[in-house]
Amino acid sequence: MIDVDDARRAPGPDVPATLRLLVVEDDEGDWMLASEHLADSGLDARLTWARTLDEAALMLDVDCVLLDLGLPDASGLPALRRLLAAGAPPVIVLTGLADSTTGLAAVAAGAQDYLVKSDVDGERLARSVRYAIARRQLEHADRALYRSLVREQETTRLEQALLPRPAVNDRALELLVGYRAGRDGVLGGDFYDAVERLDGTVLAIVGDVCGHGPDEAALGATLRTAWRTLVLAGVPTDDLFGLLERVLEAERPRAEIFTTVAMVAVAPDRRSADLYLAGHPVPLVLGTPTTLASAARRGRALGIPVPGGWTPLHLDLPASWRLLLYTDGLMEATLADSTERIGKPGLLAVVDESLAAEALDPGGPDVVERVIEGVRTLHGGDLVDDAAVVVVGWRA
Known part of the structure; x- marks a missing residue:
């Protein structure tokens, strides 16, 4: 069973104690609401705000991105794909659309999670952020392990040939x-x-x-x-x-x-x-x-x-x-x-x-x-x- 308090307060072994989060949101009210949720959760985070996707693409040196799918210069899944193609860290989609089909499509396209704004509270948002970062690190570890195994196999083949x-x-x-x-x-x-x-x-x-x-x-x-x-x-x-x-x-x-x-x-x-x-x-x-x-x-x-x-x-x-x-x-x-x-x-x-x-x-x-x-x-x-x-x- 997951302990919500532990997920809220204690950083995982590979998750930074102080997180750098980028909120990509054109609505100032929603930006302030996300900030309040994270403050209420007790998550130690430094937030940066971007109002457009073009602006966000220049601010990706962070641990996680909270992305609204309705932006002035991009919307829907194309916005997510553009951000990922720009080298984004883990992305959590935040939207007002209570549409599970869109959520599944966002996750399939590379998002770590999909949250409906009206259903989000501080605990849920903080947990989603931590889990998103941890999952991305596990993905990197899996890829590194795979590359290591491939290199080992290549080395074995070279040894047999040499x-x-x-x-x-x-x-x-x-x-x-x-x-x-x-x-x-x-x-x-x-x-x-x-x-x-x-x-x-x-x-x-x-x-x-x-x-x-x-x-x-x-x-x-x-x-x-x-x-x-x-x-x-x-x-x-x-x-x-x-x-x-x-x-x-x-x-x-x-x-x-x-x-x-x-x-x-x-x-x-x-x-x-x-x-x-x-x-x-x-x-x-x-x-x-x-x-x-x-x-x-x-x-x-x-x-x-x-x-x-x-x-x-x-x-x-x-x-x-x-x-x-x-x-x-x-x-x-x-x-x-x-x-x-x-x-x-x-x-x-x-x-x-x-x-x-x-x-x-x-x-x-x-x-x-x-x-x-x-x-x-x-x-x-x-x-x-x-x-x-x-x-x-x-x-x-």
Whole structure:
């Protein structure tokens, strides 16, 4: 049961204690009557008076509008629609017409309530004002919740496109993947993937679309999907970057957007690999100590209009080996409470510490999780930039 006194005196949890009300009424007597009703109700309100709809349209920075449907410059439902189109807050229609059909039509058109002037007293008017404001706030909350759910669904779809399940059947090959979104939790353009060809060759890739936000995330998802499609279609490895660049140029929202990529193609016997670099940081060769792979064959980033292509660097691999591919969110993270970046030396140290911890606790987190968490610890919290990591390895 609604307590009338509570509705009259106590503001709801989201209703301002002092309300700003606009009364749109051309009759001075009715304006004074509405003012008296609100004063009698005990409602803490500051009233503003507008005699025409045009005047009211310039005075909508209020919490609620009391609107007469018979104005000199507008009447009936068109007046209500004009006011709502002008960005009005909650509107309560006040009219002398005791016509329930008109009242229902007004509510259907967007009014929060419909009151007949001859039937209104202070309590009823105050309650209607409070309820109108509360309902509008609930509508805003519902819309915000809906938008949040839609964004969550979009993020989930982007995650599935950016962070797929590797399509590798060789269970003897070690393949670990990891991703950490930046501080704001919004996916960026970092992506990874790994696919095994029919002949047993395994290709693994990490990429980073420059910039942050939904456009970059969507482009990263497109590039990742295009890369997997090209690999599964049997496109020669040497042609992948050129075709991927064509997809980038066709899909990027702005001409200045580019993408860096690192890719390894591991031979079917797992004793050699070809390393392709498109403006991307070189992978790490995990070991004691961990070292950087050679950057001797680094090519230009995709989407940069300068000469040059992508010649692979052939790697002869030992009986047991592990390569770590990553995006620059790991290196560019700063040390806590400073502007100094972790950089390559810091990342190498984190990796060596992670490998040592893995050796002591082989049943614990994998090396990818340890590396990401190690960088996060040095940074002192969530990373500013996204980070994608892939480890591919073979143990004799």
